[in-house]
Amino acid sequence: MDLVFPTPQEAEAAFYEAFQSANLEAMMAVWDNDADITCIHPNGKRLQGRTMILESWQHIFASGVEMRFEISDAQYIQTALTSIHTVHEYIYMNGDRRRRDPVIATNIYRLTNQGWRMILHHASLTPDTSNAVEINTPSSSTILH
Amino acid sequence: MDLVFPTPQEAEAAFYEAFQSANLEAMMAVWDNDADITCIHPNGKRLQGRTMILESWQHIFASGVEMRFEISDAQYIQTALTSIHTVHEYIYMNGDRRRRDPVIATNIYRLTNQGWRMILHHASLTPDTSNAVEINTPSSSTILH
Numbered sequence: 001m002d003l004v005f006p007t008p009q010e011a012e013a014a015f016y017e018a019f020q021s022a023n024l025e026a027m028m029a030v031w032d033n034d035a036d037i038t039c040i041h042p043n044g045k046r047l048q049g050r051t052m053i054l055e056s057w058q059h060i061f062a063s064g065v066e067m068r069f070e071i072s073d074a075q076y077i078q079t080a081l082t083s084i085h086t087v088h089e090y091i092y093m094n095g096d097r098r099r100r101d102p103v104i105a106t107n108i109y110r111l112t113n114q115g116w117r118m119i120l121h122h123a124s125l126t127p128d129t130s131n132a133v134e135i136n137t138p139s140s141s142t143i144l145h
Numbered sequence: 146m147d148l149v150f151p152t153p154q155e156a157e158a159a160f161y162e163a164f165q166s167a168n169l170e171a172m173m174a175v176w177d178n179d180a181d182i183t184c185i186h187p188n189g190k191r192l193q194g195r196t197m198i199l200e201s202w203q204h205i206f207a208s209g210v211e212m213r214f215e216i217s218d219a220q221y222i223q224t225a226l227t228s229i230h231t232v233h234e235y236i237y238m239n240g241d242r243r244r245r246d247p248v249i250a251t252n253i254y255r256l257t258n259q260g261w262r263m264i265l266h267h268a269s270l271t272p273d274t275s276n277a278v279e280i281n282t283p284s285s286s287t288i289l290h
Binding site for chain 2 (some may be wrong): 036038043045048073080081086087110121123126
């Protein structure tokens with residue numbers, strides 16, 4: 001699949017379209033080819049390079065969960081060659097219409113000879129809490145800062 | 146406080162030094178002055194601009210938890226004006242010497258007239274699990290992708 005995205009916004013739209021249609025080929029067409037591309041799924045480990053990243057999407061798409069994305073509150077920091085986006089991902093699964101807390105994603109795109117390509121996706125959860133920041137005691141199992 | 150960091154690596158070292166010494170002034174000296182700076186603490190909401198970000202560090206530092214950081218596995222994607230880092234943060238709290246699962250952070254620095262400054266910090270948890278990616282059913286309270 002040989003797609004060229006003239007703007008980082010078009011690459012981002014293609015990313016979420018591939019995500020919700022579980023289209024592995026379209027998903028990997030959004031990602032750059034370099035070894036330094038990085039993907040961190042919510043609560044996941046850091047994945048680097050096309051092989052690890054492709055395998056993670058295969059795993060996600062194989063689950064058969066039907067996902068619809070509503071992307072909102074996009075903020076952009078754009079330079080000539082790099083575009084840094086943070087967005088709120090509202091995800092509706094298997095026809096559920098309730099709006100849950102969003103996943104927060106940092107998406108970074110790079111201008112390549114083949115247009116804009118994704119080089120980083122870092123997504124994290126926001127629990128249903130009004131506290132933006134919480135620190136647990138050392139006895140608890142998770143560390144929040 | 147008027148600090149100038151000639152490289153993004155020096156800005157990053159200052160960030161973690163300010164973090165573990167709970168030094169609010171030193172912490173804010175690392176961050177850029179623009180309204181678009183963004184900070185996402187683990188499981189936290191997206192914070193934007195100096196006021197929200199400063200308040201979050203005040204809150205963290207006021208907890209009195211003593212934190213020591215070990216930063217490892219740094220990966221850099223550097224362009225002329227932007228430097229994108231992903232690192233593993235091993236955090237030791239209140240003298241605890243056990244190495245727990247790391248926090249994964251994406252740290253982004255921008256070259257300004259006052260040297261390199263942080264423009265984004267996005268940190269997320271890695272639970273003690275061998276599964277890099279997990280999808281929960283719609284009935285569960287959290288959404289992982």
